[in-house]
Amino acid sequence: MRTYETIFIVHPDAVGEQYAGIIEKFKKVLEDQQANVLKVEEWGARKLAYPVKKQSRGSYVLVAYEAEPQVIAEFERRLRLDETIIKFMTVHLEKGLPAVKEEPASMPAEEATESEDEETEEA
């Protein structure tokens, strides 16, 4: 078993039940193939850095799981078939899932000091 994470962008028009259904559907695709889903993160609607399929926004979903390499092919095939998925990417995590999960909490403070640095520099 290898650890992978797949990040996919759901079409911004898919909201509410449809959106929840899509996530459930792909979770099931993984579980049906004996993949061990480690976490599902929904980042919500975000602005894309560049338009994808003529959309400038999209809902990001991150799924981390343990699976055999063959599972990826089927999972990606299913993602490709679904028209509400506008983009996806799978990354193999060689070191497994990072143990520390509480990173966003420490980020804002760091960010603040960083931007201060930049400001003083420009001035």
Added chain:
Amino acid sequence: MADDRRPARPAAPRRRFMRRKGCRFCADSSLRIDYKETRTLRYFISERGKIVPRRISGNCAEHQRKVTEAIKLGRNIALLPFTSGHSLD
């Protein structure tokens, strides 16, 4: 950009990015390089979406390589821009 540089002083330091002494990732081991952390990676991207070179970012070779790979992954999934010219008409 090139126009506002004074020709009288060709040696004038042109620092568009803050010059850091040493590699910030070496200095602080709690900082991790991850393609999902766009806030950290944005710092290593110029206004036009280019990756900031090592001589300006101050990163060591190992961390610059990791930053570069993370930025390229982020670009593939639309977290980071390839260029500033992306626009939706």
